[in-house]
Amino acid sequence: MGRLTARRRIRRYRAADTVERLETLAVEEPLEIRVNGTPLTVTMRTPGRDVELTQGFLLTEGVIGGREDLHTAQFCAGAGDADLDGLNSYNVLDATLSPGVPEPGPRLQRNFYTTSSCGVCGKTSLDSVLLQSRFRPDDDPITVPAATLTALPDKLLARQNVFASTGGLHAAALFDAAGTALVVREDIGRHNAVDKVIGWAVEQGRVPLTGTVLLVSGRASFELTQKAVMAGVPILAAVSAPSSLAVDLAAEAGLTLVAFLRGDSLNVYTRADRITG
16 A cells, blocks of 8 residues: 655755755655546545545545445556556556446546646536535534534644644544544545545445534635535535635535634534524
């Protein structure tokens, strides 16, 4: 399995001092996701939890609705690299759908690289990302005290182990209504971190994610909001700003969108009835 971090020698300039030392960096490597042997997408990610990433990606893109729709998910030996002599590079993962599950249509055939900073780049039109969720969160009865939400960023930060050593990873986490962490995942791509969290839920049979809060360490983009809706998450919280399209989608889907979750304050943009106190 690929490493989460790597060491590189750097020269650091600070005031009148110059020091050479080893610096810990977050690893970034490509992962090609195939479905039934056909390449679907390539994403730049931090290695690890790649099956979760794949399951989360396939669910949030509408390919599967749960773990029962996926027969197997395994790495491809050699990854087509002649220099590897058949060794497993752990950078190509093939997901085999269960019998009767339709394969992805042309809309999802992406011949491009998904960067770690923006997972939606390369989609040809807005229509191609407006997916119909099987699990709309609008009727989820969850309520969460504001004080519970404001405590979540510190809980997330305490479990960001790789971020602590590199300062270079995003994180996503699922919490229940009482503020108990269910799962935390890190990745150099914010969308990958969310896919890994949702992929964990797929593996655990917890989709739709009713009664949960999805917390992301950065901003609330349209894509992250879409992923929350596709997984049936009723509350999405972000420590940074939301985009206008994220707010529009959250309002349409009945998702509670919380942003600028910092210190003892927060902004609620949609479905404020779920936030109490």
